[in-house]
Amino acid sequence: MQNRIWSTSGLLWGVLTIAACATPGPPQELVDARLAIQDAKSANADKRATRTYDSAAANLDVANKSWEKDHDASAVLHQARMAEAEARKAQYAAEAEAADEAIRRENDRKTRHEIALRDAELMVLRKKGQEGELERMKALGKEQEKEHEQAALDAQEKLAAEHARAENEAARLRKENEKLALAAEETRAEREAARLREEQDKLAALSAEQARAEQAEHELARLRAEHDKSRAELISTLSRLAKVREEARGVIVTLPGNIYFNVNKANVKPAMQTQLTKIAKTLAAVPDQKLLIEGHTDSDGPNEYNLSLSESRAESVQKIFLDGEIAAERMEIKGYGESKPIADNSTPAGKAQNRRVEIVLVPMKQ
Amino acid sequence: MRTVIGPTLIIVISFIGIGCASSGPPVTPVQLADTEATIRSAESAGAFERAPDLLQKSRQALGAAQQASGKGDHRVARERLLEATTQAEAARARAQAEQKKSEASTVHQQADELEAKVKLLQKQLQAP
Numbered sequence: 345m346q347n348r349i350w351s352t353s354g355l356l357w358g359v360l361t362i363a364a365c366a367t368p369g370p371p372q373e374l375v376d377a378r379l380a381i382q383d384a385k386s387a388n389a390d391k392r393a394t395r396t397y398d399s400a401a402a403n404l405d406v407a408n409k410s411w412e413k414d415h416d417a418s419a420v421l422h423q424a425r426m427a428e429a430e431a432r433k434a435q436y437a438a439e440a441e442a443a444d445e446a447i448r449r450e451n452d453r454k455t456r457h458e459i460a461l462r463d464a465e466l467m468v469l470r471k472k473g474q475e476g477e478l479e480r481m482k483a484l485g486k487e488q489e490k491e492h493e494q495a496a497l498d499a500q501e502k503l504a505a506e507h508a509r510a511e512n513e514a515a516r517l518r519k520e521n522e523k524l525a526l527a528a529e530e531t532r533a534e535r536e537a538a539r540l541r542e543e544q545d546k547l548a549a550l551s552a553e554q555a556r557a558e559q560a561e562h563e564l565a566r567l568r569a570e571h572d573k574s575r576a577e578l579i580s581t582l583s584r585l586a587k588v589r590e591e592a593r594g595v596i597v598t599l600p601g602n603i604y605f606n607v608n609k610a611n612v613k614p615a616m617q618t619q620l621t622k623i624a625k626t627l628a629a630v631p632d633q634k635l636l637i638e639g640h641t642d643s644d645g646p647n648e649y650n651l652s653l654s655e656s657r658a659e660s661v662q663k664i665f666l667d668g669e670i671a672a673e674r675m676e677i678k679g680y681g682e683s684k685p686i687a688d689n690s691t692p693a694g695k696a697q698n699r700r701v702e703i704v705l706v707p708m709k710q
Numbered sequence: 711m712r713t714v715i716g717p718t719l720i721i722v723i724s725f726i727g728i729g730c731a732s733s734g735p736p737v738t739p740v741q742l743a744d745t746e747a748t749i750r751s752a753e754s755a756g757a758f759e760r761a762p763d764l765l766q767k768s769r770q771a772l773g774a775a776q777q778a779s780g781k782g783d784h785r786v787a788r789e790r791l792l793e794a795t796t797q798a799e800a801a802r803a804r805a806q807a808e809q810k811k812s813e814a815s816t817v818h819q820q821a822d823e824l825e826a827k828v829k830l831l832q833k834q835l836q837a838p
Contacts, residue, residue, distance in 0.1 A: 422789040425771070429796035432764060436803035443810030450817035457824030464831035471835060 371417040373424035377404050380431035384438065389431070392438035400430030578630055578705075585623045594633075594706045597623065599661065601641070601699030610656035617664060624668025627703070635670065636704040637661050639679045640686075642695035647681055655679025657701050674708075736784040737775060737791050745772055745795045752802035761804035768797035 381397075381404050384390070389397040407423035410416070579595060582588045587598045604616045612620055627635060639654030639661075658677040666672060688694035749768055757765045771794035779787035 422793065425793045426796060429764075429767075429793060429800050433796060433800035433803050436761075436800060436807040440803060440807035440810050443807055443814045446814035447810060447817055450814055450821050454817055454821040454824055457821055457828050460828040461824050461831065464828050464835065467835050468831055 368415055368417075370411055371421060371424065373421050373428065374407055374411060374417075377407060377424040377427035377431065380428040380435065384431040384435035387435040387438040387442070389434035389438035392441045393434040396430050396434035396437060400427050400434055403427035403430060574630065578626065581626045582623065585619060585626065594704050597703040597705070599701040599703070600696070601657070601701065602696050604701065605657055605660075605699075608653070610653060610660055612657075612660050612664060620661065620664045621668050623703075624665045624670055627665065627705070628668055628670045630705070631671070631674070632708050633674070633705040634708045635665070635675045636702075636706060637665075637675055637677045638702045638704065639677075640684055640698060640700050640702065641682050642698040643682045643685070643689035644695065651679050651681035653679070654681050654701075661701050661703070733782075734784050734788060736782075737779050737787045741791060742772075742776070745775075745791055745798065748795050748798040748802070752798045752805060755802045755805040756809055757798075757801040757805040759805075760808035761801040764797050764801035764804060768794045768801055770794075771797055 377400075381400055384393075384397055384400065390401075403423045404427035407420040407427055410420045410423065575595070579588050579590070582595070582597050587600070589596050589598070599620070604612050604620070606613060627633070637658040639656070639658035641650035641654050643650075655677065656679070658679055662675055662677050665675060682689070682698070685694075685698045686700075687697035689698055749765070749772065752761070752765060752768070771790045775787045775790035775794055778784070778790055
């Protein structure tokens with residue numbers, strides 16, 4: 345135990361002896377200062393914080409020199425601490441300045457990138473917008489195409505429907521026309537039939553009328569013929585009994601005065617009464633003739649006397665005719681005297697012709 | 711003889727002055743307050759987090775200065791006060807530098823992100 349204590353003590357003594365004999369190391373402050381100045385230089389403090397760095401360097405220089413001179417730690421401590429503090433101050437000032445620069449630089453960069461980003465975003469938006477617009481246009485195009493197709497289909501359908509409708513309409517119209525034509529035809533036929541009927545009726549009426557007319561004509565002709573015949577017969581019969589002539593006013597039978605009457609006498613000569621009675625009979629056979637019995641004289645003697653004589657002679661004739669069954673209403677008598685001579689009164693022959701009684705046969709009006 | 715006495719007197723007086731000044735004037739409360747203000751400024755700048763070692767050294771130096779001043783060791787007090795101030799300034803510088811570095815890093819990251827976005831969009835744009 346005692347030996348161990350001695351050996352340890354001996355070792356400690358030896359170490360202390362070596363330590364006492366060796367050169368003492370610089371104080372920590374000086375070491376730190378040297379390190380700090382290196383850091384400051386690394387941070388470019390000699391350029392960025394020159395004055396502080398120089399001051400630190402000067403302090404370190406003094407401390408180093410002082411230390412090298414007598415290795416008196418207490419003499420270098422203040423200089424070393426000042427050197428370290430200033431070196432750090434310079435270092436951090438330099439670092440702050442560098443950081444400032446970095447901040448400016450990064451801010452610039454940030455700004456550039458912000459601008460670039462905005463541009464890119466704008467371009468993206470534009471592109472998206474264009475794409476969107478393109479898509480929209482495509483969609484619109486498709487939609488329009490669809491619409492066009494639909495419209496075409498609709499138009500086609502409409503056209504077909506229109507066509508069908510037109511055909512139906514045409515068929516209907518054709519039918520209608522046919523109906524109308526038929527109706528028109530029927531109407532026309534009816535009209536034609538009616539017209540024909542009418543025509544036929546007219547024709548029938550006409551032909552009936554014509555027949556009637558013809559019949560009437562025939563009758564007239566017959567009557568005329570009969571009349572003519574009877575007239576001719578009458579004239580012929582009368583011509584055998586007396587002088588007969590035809591004038592516009594009718595058949596005139598002349599009874600010569602000097603044959604039928606004595607001079608200045610009104611009565612008919614008895615010898616001529618038979619003759620006159622025959623004439624009366626003949627005239628009685630034609631009851632449709634009115635008999636105008638007119639007496640005439642020559643111009644001898646006064647007019648009044650002549651008128652009276654002529655009228656009396658006419659009356660004498662009328663009397664015989666009445667006896668001969670000639671209706672009185674058929675006869676008219678008139679004395680004209682000398683007013684209507686038929687010959688020259690200056691000659692005896694003429695006078696003899698003017699002295700007469702004329703019987704005018706005038707057909708009686710129906 | 712008079713010409714020799716004059717300069718000699720001046721030199722003697724000067725040596726006496728220098729001898730008296732070797733201890734130097736004491737640190738003033740204003741100087742102390744200035745140093746403390748510098749330390750607070752460093753703290754406000756974020757030295758607690760970003761430069762705790764320097765801040766600690768500064769406070770130790772301030773304490774030492776005050777201690778030396780209390781002992782009447784004015785030279786040491788002045789030296790330690792100067793050290794405290796310089797270290798506080800260093801701490802503040804470091805806090806500011808760190809903050810700026812952080813800011814630079816943030817901006818750098820933001821710029822990188824923007825760049826990536828730009829590249830992506832450009833790639834999209836180049837795609838048919």
